Amino acid sequence: MGNHAEGFYSVRLGQEELIVLLGILRASTIPGLGENPLGDMSEEMVKVALGAGERSLRARGLIAVDMGESKIKVDPLTLALIGTCVYPQYTISLTVLEKNGALDAAYYHGRDGFLVEHSFPEAGINGFRTAENSRQMEERLINRLKLNESPEPPGKPLRIPLSGMEEARELAAKGERGALERTIKKKGMKQDDARKVTSIFEDSNRSIFLLRVDYGSGQEETRGTGLALLEQDTGYWLMTGSEDNTEIFIMEPVSGEHAKASVREFITASGNR
Numbered sequence: 600m601g602n603h604a605e606g607f608y609s610v611r612l613g614q615e616e617l618i619v620l621l622g623i624l625r626a627s628t629i630p631g632l633g634e635n636p637l638g639d640m641s642e643e644m645v646k647v648a649l650g651a652g653e654r655s656l657r658a659r660g661l662i663a664v665d666m667g668e669s670k671i672k673v674d675p676l677t678l679a680l681i682g683t684c685v686y687p688q689y690t691i692s693l694t695v696l697e698k699n700g701a702l703d704a705a706y707y708h709g710r711d712g713f714l715v716e717h718s719f720p721e722a723g724i725n726g727f728r729t730a731e732n733s734r735q736m737e738e739r740l741i742n743r744l745k746l747n748e749s750p751e752p753p754g755k756p757l758r759i760p761l762s763g764m765e766e767a768r769e770l771a772a773k774g775e776r777g778a779l780e781r782t783i784k785k786k787g788m789k790q791d792d793a794r795k796v797t798s799i800f801e802d803s804n805r806s807i808f809l810l811r812v813d814y815g816s817g818q819e820e821t822r823g824t825g826l827a828l829l830e831q832d833t834g835y836w837l838m839t840g841s842e843d844n845t846e847i848f849i850m851e852p853v854s855g856e857h858a859k860a861s862v863r864e865f866i867t868a869s870g871n872r
Contacts, residue, residue, distance in 0.1 A: 606735060609728040610661070610677055615652030617681070617725050622649075623662075623671055626685045630692065631706050631717055680727040683715045684708045689813045691866065693740065694768055696806040707740060707866075709733060716740070737866045741859065744807060744828075749855040752834035756851040758841065759796055760786035764825025767838065767848065768808040770800075786846075796850065799836050803829040809865060826865045828858050837861055 612620070618636055621627065628636055637645055656662040661674045687708035695703040706717040714733035718726040730736050760783055761767050770779040780797045784790060800806065807828040815821045827838035829850075835858040841847035853861070 607728055607730050607739075608676055608680075609726065610680060611720070612725045612727070613652065613655065614723045614725065615648045616656050616661075617652075619649055619652040619656060620662075620673065620677070620681050621685065623673060624682060624685050629684045629706075629717070630690055630708075631704070631719070679713070680715050680729060683710045683713055683729075684717055684727070686710065687814065689811060691740075692808075692810045693743075694808045694810075695744070696768075696808075698804050705740075705743075707736065737863070740866060741862055744862065746828075746830075746835075746859045746862070747855045749834040751854040751857070752831060752836070752852045754795075754836075754852045756849055757792055757796055758788075759783055759838070759848045759850055760788055760846060761848050762846060763823075764808060764810055764827060764838070764840075764848070767825075767827060768806075768810075799829055799831070799850070803831050803836075805830040809862065811865070826861065828862070 614636060621629065628634060637648060640648065653662070657664070661677050663672045665672055688710045691707040693705045693707070704719065708715050708717065712733050714729060714736040716728045716736060716739070718728070720726045730739070770782065779800060780793050783796060784793045788796070807830065808825065809827070810823065810825045812821060812823045824840055829836040829838070835853050835855060836850055837853045837858060838848050838850045841849055
């Protein structure tokens, strides 16, 4: 069964256990697992892995087989946690890049006031956590970022030509100053401003990226947006989408208090959509 602590409810699942549960829910994957969660296993190895996963779930009491009705019953809490990740109304992905190259990632899936955190505490282990209401989980996400109370750093707002927050995240993850500078200069940014932007990325101790997808009934109704915080010794730089141009992001210096308020507004808006 899942664990209950301090108002939170959680369960940890091995990769094989999770794939078995996804199969029960008629899903092949969820965000964060990739298109082929079991990698390049042979068909025989997949059968062995899934068999082991099913036995482990039964031993833990997370599933039970009703032989009379030939049905598999899933522990209600586990079903609610995984089911929300499989069929969410919105998803928030969090990526934190440290200057030393360390990376922290998690996904937050919301549905009908229920918000589930999917994290990766160890290799091959998936952690799922929720609370009695989505506000508790939203605060948990904010606290996870460990934003400080620094003042606003010196500088002026900059308009950055990028096709999406994903592009900024990928360039930051590669840590290639030249690639970022070439990309935004090629899209029309002045050389001095392009150098300023790349120096901000390079001098940041942490780069925090939040990407949100609100799912509609079809591809045309599905919407995505993003927010980034670049944490420096002198304060934060906030990146958000421009209201007048989807190909432009605004980078502006903000205080720690402003940064936290912006993250809270971004997350709360997700839950209200």
